[in-house]
Amino acid sequence: MKSNKHKLKRKQKNLQMNHTVEIVSAHVLEQSKVEELAQIFDINISDIETKIDPSILGGIIIRKGSVVYDGSIKSKLENLKQALFNKLHTA
Amino acid sequence: MSTKSEIINNIEQQLETYQSDKVGESEIGEVIEVKDGIASIVGLTKVQSQEMLTFPSGATGLALNLEEDVVGAIILGDFSKIKQGDIVTRTGEIMNIPVGDEMIGRVINPLGEAIDGKGELKTTETQPIDQIAPGVITRTPVETPLQTGIKSIDALIPIGRGQRELILGDRQTGKTSIAIDTILNQKDQNVTCVYVAIGQKESKVAALVSKLEEAGAMEYTTVVLAGASEPSPMLYLAPYSGVTLAEYFAAKGEDVLVVYDDLTKQAIAYREMSLLLRRPPGREAFPGDVFYLHSRLLERACNLTDEFGGGSITALPIIETQAGDISAYIPTNVISITDGQIFLESNLFNKGIRPAVNIGSSVSRVGSAAQIKPMKKVAGTLKFDAAQYKELEAFSQFASDLDPDTKKVIERGRRLTEILKQPNFHPMKVEDQVVSIFALTNGYFDKIEISEVSQKEASLIEFANNVKKDLLARIVEGEWSDELIEELHTTCKEGIN
Numbered sequence: 001m002k003s004n005k006h007k008l009k010r011k012q013k014n015l016q017m018n019h020t021v022e023i024v025s026a027h028v029l030e031q032s033k034v035e036e037l038a039q040i041f042d043i044n045i046s047d048i049e050t051k052i053d054p055s056i057l058g059g060i061i062i063r064k065g066s067v068v069y070d071g072s073i074k075s076k077l078e079n080l081k082q083a084l085f086n087k088l089h090t091a
Numbered sequence: 092m093s094t095k096s097e098i099i100n101n102i103e104q105q106l107e108t109y110q111s112d113k114v115g116e117s118e119i120g121e122v123i124e125v126k127d128g129i130a131s132i133v134g135l136t137k138v139q140s141q142e143m144l145t146f147p148s149g150a151t152g153l154a155l156n157l158e159e160d161v162v163g164a165i166i167l168g169d170f171s172k173i174k175q176g177d178i179v180t181r182t183g184e185i186m187n188i189p190v191g192d193e194m195i196g197r198v199i200n201p202l203g204e205a206i207d208g209k210g211e212l213k214t215t216e217t218q219p220i221d222q223i224a225p226g227v228i229t230r231t232p233v234e235t236p237l238q239t240g241i242k243s244i245d246a247l248i249p250i251g252r253g254q255r256e257l258i259l260g261d262r263q264t265g266k267t268s269i270a271i272d273t274i275l276n277q278k279d280q281n282v283t284c285v286y287v288a289i290g291q292k293e294s295k296v297a298a299l300v301s302k303l304e305e306a307g308a309m310e311y312t313t314v315v316l317a318g319a320s321e322p323s324p325m326l327y328l329a330p331y332s333g334v335t336l337a338e339y340f341a342a343k344g345e346d347v348l349v350v351y352d353d354l355t356k357q358a359i360a361y362r363e364m365s366l367l368l369r370r371p372p373g374r375e376a377f378p379g380d381v382f383y384l385h386s387r388l389l390e391r392a393c394n395l396t397d398e399f400g401g402g403s404i405t406a407l408p409i410i411e412t413q414a415g416d417i418s419a420y421i422p423t424n425v426i427s428i429t430d431g432q433i434f435l436e437s438n439l440f441n442k443g444i445r446p447a448v449n450i451g452s453s454v455s456r457v458g459s460a461a462q463i464k465p466m467k468k469v470a471g472t473l474k475f476d477a478a479q480y481k482e483l484e485a486f487s488q489f490a491s492d493l494d495p496d497t498k499k500v501i502e503r504g505r506r507l508t509e510i511l512k513q514p515n516f517h518p519m520k521v522e523d524q525v526v527s528i529f530a531l532t533n534g535y536f537d538k539i540e541i542s543e544v545s546q547k548e549a550s551l552i553e554f555a556n557n558v559k560k561d562l563l564a565r566i567v568e569g570e571w572s573d574e575l576i577e578e579l580h581t582t583c584k585e586g587i588n
Binding site: 010011013014016017018063065066067068069070071075076079080083084087 | 102105106109111114115116117118119120121123131133134135136137160161
C-alpha cells in the first residue's frame, strides 16, 4: 500500500520535472540571449535553470517541463551520421 | 566492393546535399522507480496509452498506466539495465510490429525480431498490434472447410476457415498434438500458418520447429515464441503479435490458421502484469478485463468478404484445464467467445483413445456447413452411432447376455472407436477419411477382430490410393452420386479381406 509519504514524494518529483525549465549550453550564455529565449519559448525568466555541458559541442538544449527542444551540435552530428549511414547502407 | 576513393566521393556527395533537420522536439520522462519489469516514470505529460517508449539501455517500454502524476510502463525486454533517473523518450508510435512475407519460415519474438539465428529480418511494413476487429459488414459466413486431417474432428466436429475452435483439456492430453497435426495437414491446402507459443519450454518449441521443418511445414508457417523465461509483458503480447501477422496475410486474400498455445499462460502473465501495475484484482486475482483480453484477440479471426480481400483467419486457441474443470473462470470465458470446443479427456487418453476427444462434450457451431458433401453424407450418422454406443458401453461387459440388436450397436461402437484412433503426426487426407468412414458405417469392419481393425483400415486406404485414384479425386471435388456410392462399395469389398 502506498504511504502518504510516498505519494507526496511522487508529487514533488512531478512538480520538479513538469514545472521547471532547463537550458543547457556548451558555454556560458549572455543574459540578453537568455531573455530572448525566454520570450521565444514563453517562459518566466525566474523559472529558468542554466547548465553548462561542454560535451554538447555547441548550440543549446531547452527542456520545458517534459518537452525537450534539442538544438545541440552534438545531436546534429549524430543525425548526420545516421542519415549518411542509412543512405550508404541502402545504396 | 567499392574502392576507397569511390566511398569517399559518395560520402562527399551525400554531405553536399544533406539538409540539416530543424531543431528536434521530443518528450521525455524520468524513471523514479523500477521493479519487477515495471517502471514508474514522471514527465511524459502528453504520452498516449500503449505508446512505445525508449530507455537509454535500448529497451522498449509500453506506457500502460496513465495516472495523474506518474506513468506506469511495462518493459519489453531486459529490465535489469534500467535504473532510477534514466531519461525515457516517447516514440510517438502506438505499439506496433514489423510484418511481411519474410516472416514465413522464421521463428520470431513478440516484437517481430528473429530469434532462430537465421539472420536479421528485413521488413518494410509495420502494423499496430492492438487493432479493432473487423465489423459485421466486412464478414461473410464460414463455408470452406479447414481440414485438420484428424478423423474425429473432420467427421464430427468440423472446422471451417474463419472459425474459432477452442481446444480444451488437462495437461498432457494431446492439445498441442491436434494443433500441430492441423498445421502439418495444411501442406497443399493454401493455408498460411502462425503458431504462437506462449510460456512454453524453449526446448519443447525447438523440437516442434524441427518436426515442422522435417515435414516441410515451415515453408508456410511462422512461429511466434515467448518462452517460459521471458518477462510477462512478452507473454501478454505474443498472441496479439501472432494475429497481427495473420491479419497482414489475410488482407492479401490468403487463408490463415493461427494457433495460440496456450491462452491460459497468457491470462496468467496478464494477471501478473496487472497486479504489478497495481490494477485491482477480481475473481481468482485476475484483473477485471481478462475477458476483454481474450475476446478482442479472438474476434479478429473471421472470414472476410471478397470486397475486403476474401481472406480468412481461423483461430485454434488452446486452454489448459485443471482436473477437467471446464467451468472454471478462464475456460468458461473462452468457451463463450469461441464457435465451439474440442474437449480432450485424460481418462480417454489413458485408455488408449488418442486423440482423446470426448465426442459428446465437443461441438462445432459451424458444423456441416464446413464439410465437403461426401464427408457430410458419410459422417451424418456417425455422431448418433457414437452416442448410442456410449449409452450402452457400460453393458458391454455383459456382452454374452444381451439381445442381438444391442450387441450390434456395441460391436459397431467398438469398431467406431478403433477407427477414430489416429497416431500422432499422421494427418489423414479428407478423401481417405471418407473411404474409411464409409466402410465403417456400411458394416465392412463388422466381421473384423477389434485388434485388426486399424491394420485393415490402413490396407484399405493403401488399396484405394493405388488402384482407385480417380475415385478419390472425385470425392475431393465434392461429388456424391449413386454411381460413386456403388464404386465405394466395390472399393471396400476389394480392399478389406
